[in-house]
Every structure is written in structure tokens, then in C-alpha cells.
Amino acid sequence: MEPGKNILVIDDEExxxxxxxxxxxxxGYSIDTAEHCVEGLYKLKQKRYDLVLTDFKMPHIDGLExxxxxxxxxxxxxxxxxxxxxxxxxxxxxxxxxxxxxxxxPFTPEALISVVKKALAG
Amino acid sequence: MIEYFVAKRxxxxxxxxxxxxxxxxxxxxxxxLLIGFIFFKFNEDILMKNLRRHGRSEADLVSRAIHYGMLxxxxxxxxxxxxxxxxxxxxxxxxxxxxxxxxVFASDPETQGRTVKMSQPMAESIMGREPPPExxxxxxxxxxxxxxxxxxxxxxxxxxxxxxxxxxERVLGVLQTDFRTTAIELTRQQMxxxxxVFGAVAVLSASLMLILIFYRFVxxxxxxxxxxxxxxxxxxxxxxxxxxSRDEMGLLAETFNTxxxxxxxxxxxxxxxxxxxxxxVDKKTAEIVNAHEQIINxxxxxxxxxxxxxxxxxxxxxxxxxxxxxxxLKDRTPPDRKQDIEDLDLIIEQSERCTKxxxxxxxxxRKGVSESxxxxxxxxxxxxxxxxxxxxxxxxxxxWMEFVEDIPRLTIDPNQFQQVFLNLLTNAAxxxxxxxxxxxxxxxxxxxxxxxxxxEVTDTGPGIYPNNLDKIFEPFFTTKPxxxxxxLGLPVSYGIIKKHGGDMTVKSxxxxxxxxxxxxxxxxxxxxTG
Ligand SMILES: Nc1ncnc2c1ncn2[C@@H]1O[C@H](COP(=O)(O)OP(=O)(O)OP(=O)(O)O)[C@@H](O)[C@H]1O
Ligand SMILES: [Mg+2]
Numbered sequence: 001m002e003p004g005k006n007i008l009v010i011d012d013e014e015x016x017x018x019x020x021x022x023x024x025x026x027x028g029y030s031i032d033t034a035e036h037c038v039e040g041l042y043k044l045k046q047k048r049y050d051l052v053l054t055d056f057k058m059p060h061i062d063g064l065e066x067x068x069x070x071x072x073x074x075x076x077x078x079x080x081x082x083x084x085x086x087x088x089x090x091x092x093x094x095x096x097x098x099x100x101x102x103x104x105x106p107f108t109p110e111a112l113i114s115v116v117k118k119a120l121a122g
Numbered sequence: 123m124i125e126y127f128v129a130k131r132x133x134x135x136x137x138x139x140x141x142x143x144x145x146x147x148x149x150x151x152x153x154x155l156l157i158g159f160i161f162f163k164f165n166e167d168i169l170m171k172n173l174r175r176h177g178r179s180e181a182d183l184v185s186r187a188i189h190y191g192m193l194x195x196x197x198x199x200x201x202x203x204x205x206x207x208x209x210x211x212x213x214x215x216x217x218x219x220x221x222x223x224x225x226v227f228a229s230d231p232e233t234q235g236r237t238v239k240m241s242q243p244m245a246e247s248i249m250g251r252e253p254p255p256e257x258x259x260x261x262x263x264x265x266x267x268x269x270x271x272x273x274x275x276x277x278x279x280x281x282x283x284x285x286x287x288x289x290x291e292r293v294l295g296v297l298q299t300d301f302r303t304t305a306i307e308l309t310r311q312q313m314x315x316x317x318x319v320f321g322a323v324a325v326l327s328a329s330l331m332l333i334l335i336f337y338r339f340v341x342x343x344x345x346x347x348x349x350x351x352x353x354x355x356x357x358x359x360x361x362x363x364x365x366x367s368r369d370e371m372g373l374l375a376e377t378f379n380t381x382x383x384x385x386x387x388x389x390x391x392x393x394x395x396x397x398x399x400x401x402x403v404d405k406k407t408a409e410i411v412n413a414h415e416q417i418i419n420x421x422x423x424x425x426x427x428x429x430x431x432x433x434x435x436x437x438x439x440x441x442x443x444x445x446x447x448x449x450x451l452k453d454r455t456p457p458d459r460k461q462d463i464e465d466l467d468l469i470i471e472q473s474e475r476c477t478k479x480x481x482x483x484x485x486x487x488r489k490g491v492s493e494s495x496x497x498x499x500x501x502x503x504x505x506x507x508x509x510x511x512x513x514x515x516x517x518x519x520x521x522w523m524e525f526v527e528d529i530p531r532l533t534i535d536p537n538q539f540q541q542v543f544l545n546l547l548t549n550a551a552x553x554x555x556x557x558x559x560x561x562x563x564x565x566x567x568x569x570x571x572x573x574x575x576x577x578e579v580t581d582t583g584p585g586i587y588p589n590n591l592d593k594i595f596e597p598f599f600t601t602k603p604x605x606x607x608x609x610l611g612l613p614v615s616y617g618i619i620k621k622h623g624g625d626m627t628v629k630s631x632x633x634x635x636x637x638x639x640x641x642x643x644x645x646x647x648x649x650x651t652g
Binding site for chain 1: 435438439440441442443444445446447449450470473477
């Protein structure tokens with residue numbers, strides 16, 4: 001348990017946002033959600049987040065672009081990308097380069113918790 | 123077709139032989155006429171000369187015959203002599219004319235006393251000279267040679283007892299002898315007839331000879347040639363022209379035969395060429411049709427893939443929700459409510475199956491994207507086996523591994539190949555109903571420069587029926603119950619392997635098991651990777 005860590009979930013799907021909140025909330029994290037990139041970026045400005053969970057594919061702005069932006073602007077914030085498929089080239093390479101963690105969708109609560117823990121620990 | 127073999131009828135003057143014979147005949151005929159004419163002219167001269175000489179001597183004879191009669195003035199006897207002399211075939215008429223042109227004596231007594239017309243030769247003879255013989259045509263159209271001999275005065279005359287002539291007269295009269303030229307005329311006619319006959323005979327025999335020669339050496343070979351050409355025109359190239367002579371005809375026939383052979387060879391070449399061209403065209407057409415089908419298939423698969431990807435992405439989020447909340451619900455369920463927990467596990471299991479289907483569809487849609495890196499296939503297989511070992515499915519499956527040592531690295535997309543191997547192992551386990559053994563082997567096969575790494579996955583399952591063997595690589599072919607297999611595993615794998623320049627084959631014996639062979643080419647020595 002690492003209480004007090006701030007996590008922001010940016011996903012256009014409400015069910016994903018709720019899933020994350022309901023999975024990670026009991027673990028002691030404080031969770032905020034954003035429906036899209038603009039809202040996400042706005043929230044990032046308001047508060048310091050330890051971790052951002054974002055979908056690789058989202059309307060308007062590509063999750064990868066968003067991630068790059070976050071890495072540049074908030075270096076201390078960790079990022080986990082949700083991907084639909086593990087061989088999604090660019091994302092995979094990014095992960096291999098050690099910049100991001102990634103999470104294959106759909107995921108189970110245990111898988112999400114373990115990846116979040118790993119990301120926050122690393 | 124048959125009219126080609128019958129030479130067209132021609133008028134005789136149209137044929138070469140006809141023309142030649144006509145020309146030769148005209149030449150021969152006019153030639154013989156000319157020769158005849160020249161010969162005749164020459165002959166006529168001789169005859170004329172002979173006649174003149176003969177006539178002159180005969181006229182002389184006449185003059186001498188009547189000499190005595192005149193001297194002795196025996197006029198009756200003279201007349202008689204003249205008449206007798208005139209009975210000669212050659213002599214038509216003999217007259218003794220006075221210097222005044224009056225017929226004094228004549229072989230024809232009726233003409234006695236007539237005055238003849240004075241003419242130049244007559245005048246000359248009266249003067250005492252002997253004119254050359256004169257040719258005269260009678261009223262009846264008979265040609266005569268007229269000799270005029272002057273009867274000169276001589277001592278015997280003016281001393282004669284009759285005293286008819288005085289000493290002063292130089293010429294006492296003229297002896298006119300008319301000779302017939304019938305002989306010459308006859309010869310002329312004979313000669314003319316002879317020439318005609320000769321000419322005709324010459325023309326006839328020459329024509330006959332020419333016809334024979336022409337038929338033998340020209341007409342027959344030409345007809346043969348003509349026939350040959352017509353045969354050629356109808357496409358018969360195999361029957362040569364049979365002319366054996368060594369002349370130009372023979373040469374022509376030989377050349378013609380050679381030409382026919384050449385044409386035949388060319389035609390055969392052409393036919394061969396056309397045939398092989400046709401075959402080539404057929405082959406290429408088949409290839410194009412095939413390629414076209416493949417393109418259409420690929421296009422179908424691609425659009426199917428795009429749709430699948432869209433659906434898959436849409437499904438991922440709700441599945442995340444289902445999985446999360448089922449888990450949360452299960453965590454909250456007291457352990458004694460076994461049935462509830464079992465039910466929730468079922469939801470989780472089925473959701474995971476959905477996830478698998480979606481992954482398969484995505485894999486199919488994303489065949490094109492790849493991230494290649496140098497990969498140790500043995501390690502990749504190890505990792506994959508490690509992954510499946512933990513699945514319940516493989517708990518009763520024994521996995522044997524026999525790997526070649528120091529395997530050369532391959533530049534491949536490890537994620538895609540993990541998917542390939544995973545599918546092969548899952549298929550094997552499925553086929554064996556989750557119990558049995560799978561052996562995995564790697565080896566290096568082939569000779570440089572075509573070396574491959576071969577990965578063999580063999581199971582002890584029921585095998586694949588021969589008529590299903592071609593179908594297992596088709597998308598959506600599955601023998602598994604609805605909802606359990608999507609039929610995408612092998613086609614996706616096959617696509618991945620092909621994209622890496624490799625190949626996948628299958629060997630199966632019903633009742634014994636199935637072996638899949640994946641072959642991946644090794645990069646040649648010195649060849650850059652990537
Ligand atoms: N090792 C095997 N033994 C017997 N049959 C096999 C084996 N591997 C594949 N097959 C046959 O080939 C079919 C197609 O296999 P494929 O992997 O393409 O699809 P699937 O396994 O049915 O579905 P999916 O892999 O998409 O879940 C299978 O349904 C099965 O009938
Ligand atoms: Mg399969």
C-alpha cells in the first residue's frame with residue numbers, strides 16, 4: 001500500500017475510468033479521471049500526479065503524443081499506456097526503450113494493480 | 123481444291139511453245155522463200171546466158187542454113203528450110219526482114235509482107251551491128267528472146283546470078299529469130315513450187331521437232347513446276363517437284379524444293395513458337411488470375427481486418443469493465459457461497475475467451491505491422507513454453523524440446539512469432555483434448571546460400587483429415603465448436619511466416635498425430651540485416 005499517491009486516468013470510455021477507480025481506489029490511491037486529453041491536461045496543471053493512465057488510442061489526440069507531452073512537461077510523472085494489442089509497434093518500442101509501462105486491454109484488476117505498483121516503484 | 127491440280131487450258135498461241143513455233147515457222151518459211159528466190163535468180167541468170175548463147179548459135183545456124191538458098195535465090199527451098207527450122211521447140215518464129223522492115227520471108231507464111239515496127243535494136247541491126255538479144259512479150263503473154271542478125275552484103279551476093287543486090291548495099295536484110303523462153307518459165311515455176319514444198323516441209327518438221335523438244339524439256343517440267351507451286355499454295359510442303367534434269371529446269375526445281383523445305387521449316391518453327399507462346403500466355407494468364415484472386419482475397423481480408431480491428435477496439439473497454447467488476451464482485455463474495463464464486467469464475471473465463479478472440483482478430487488485422495529484431499528462436503520458444511505451462515490447458519500435456527545448439531539469430535518480429543508458436547501449441551493441445559505430448563524441435567537445414575531454420579511442432583493428436591489439409595490455412599476454417607475457435611490462428615501465422623520470407627507446411631496421419639514445420643530463411647553471409 002502506498003497511500004496518498006495521485007493517479008490520473010484519461011480514457012474516453014467511462015467503464016474504463018470506473019474500472020480503474022474501483023480497482024485502484026481500495027489500494028489507497030487517490031484517483032482523478034478525465035474524459036479526454038484536454039481535460040486531462042487541464043487536470044495535470046491543477047495537481048501534481050505521480051501516475052497517468054491513458055489509452056493509446058483516443059479521439060483528437062493520440063495517446064502516444066499525450067504521453068510524450070507529459071514526459072516532457074512533467075518528468076516526475078509516470079505513464080502507463082493502455083494498448084489493444086501487444087505488437088502495436090510504436091508503443092511497444094517506446095516501452096522497450098523504458099519510457100513507459102503498458103497495459104494490454106482488457107485487463108484484470110490484479111494485472112492493473114501489479115503494473116501500477118511496478119510503475120510507481122520504478 | 124482439285125482445280126489447283128489441273129493446268130488451266132490455254133489457247134495454243136498463248137503457250138510458250140506455240141509462240142516459239144510460230145516465230146520459228148515464220149522465220150523458216152521466209153528463210154526458205156528467200157533462199158529459193160536467190161537460188162532462182164542465180165539460176166535464171168545462168169539459164170538466160172545459156173539461152174542467149176544457145177539462141178545466138180541457133181540464129182547463126184538459121185542464117186547459115188538459109189545462106190545458100192538466098193545466094194541461089196531458091197526461095198521455095200528457103201521458105202521450106204525456115205518452116206522446118208521453126209518446128210524446133212525452142213524457136214517460135216523466124217523472119218527475114220528487108221532493111222525497110224518488111225517481112226520478106228517468114229516461118230509463118232501468113233506474116234509475109236508485113237511491115238514491122240522500127241525499134242532501136244532493129245535500127246542498129248540495119249546499120250550492120252548486132253544488137254544484144256531483146257526480151258519481148260507477145261500479145262498472148264508469152265516471153266520471147268529475140269535475136270536480130272544483120273545479113274551483110276558480100277561478094278557472093280552481088281555477084282550472084284540473081285543480081286538482086288548491088289555492090290553498094292552494106293546490109294541486105296535482118297534475120298529475126300524469136301526463141302521461146304518457156305524452159306526458163308518452167309524452171310521458175312518448178313523452183314517456186316519446190317521452194318514452197320521445201321519451206322512447208324521444213325516448217326512442219328521443225329515445228330514437230332520443236333514441239334517434241336519443247337514438250338520434253340519445257341512444257342512437261344513447267345507443268346510439273348506449276349503443279350508443285352499449286353501444291354505449295356494449298357499448303358502441301360512435303361511433295362517435292364520431280365525434275366531430275368541438269369538444265370535450268372532441274373536447277374529451278376531444285377531451288378524450288380529447297381525453298382519449299384525452308385518454308386516448311388519456317389512454318390514449323392513458327393508453329394512451335396506460336397505453341398510455346400500460347401502456352402506461355404496460358405501460364406501467365408493463370409498466374410494473373412491466381413494473383414488477381416490473391417489480391418481480391420487479400421483485399422477482402424484487409425477490409426475484414428480493418429473491421430475486426432474496429433470491433434476489437436470497441437470491445438476491449440466493455441470487456442475491461444466486465445472483468446473488473448466480476449473480479450470485484452467475486453472478491454466480495456463470502457468463500458462459503460461456492461456456487462456464486464463458480465458462476466463468477468465462469469463469467470471471467472468467458473470474458474477471457476472473448477479477449478482471446480479479439481486478440482486473434484487484431485492479430486489478423488495488424489499482420490502488416492512488424493518490429494523486427496535479432497532473435498534467438500530457441501529462447502523465444504523457451505519463453506513461449508514457459509508461458510503456456512502455467513495454463514490449466516497444458517497441465518496434462520508433456521512438452522519435449524530438442525533444440526539445435528548455437529542457433530543462428532534470425533531477424534524477425536518476436537511478438538508475432540510468439541503468437542505463431544502459441545497458436546501451434548494451443549492447436550496441438552486442443553487436438554489432443556488437453557492430454558498427450560508435444561515435441562518441439564529446431565534445426566538448421568539446407569545448403570548455403572539457401573539455409574533455413576526449421577521449427578517442428580509435433581503432437582500425438584488425432585491428425586487432420588486429408589481433405590481438410592488444404593483448408594486449415596484458410597481464414598475462419600475451424601473444426602472447433604462455435605465460440606471456441608475463430609479459425610484465424612493458422613492463417614495469421616502463415617501470413618506472418620510468409621512475410622518473413624519463410625514457409626509453413628503440415629504433415630499429418632489420421633490417428634497418429636500432426637507435425638507443423640516452420641521454415642525461416644537465414645540471411646546470407648555478409649548480407650546486411652534489416
Ligand atoms: N495440431 C493439430 N491437430 C489437428 N488439427 C489441427 C491442428 N492444428 C490445427 N488443426 C485444425 O486446423 C483448424 C484451424 O486451426 P486454426 O489455428 O487456424 O484455427 P482454430 O485453432 O480453430 O481457431 P483459433 O486458432 O483462431 O482460435 C483447427 O480448427 C483444426 O481443425
Ligand atoms: Mg488455433
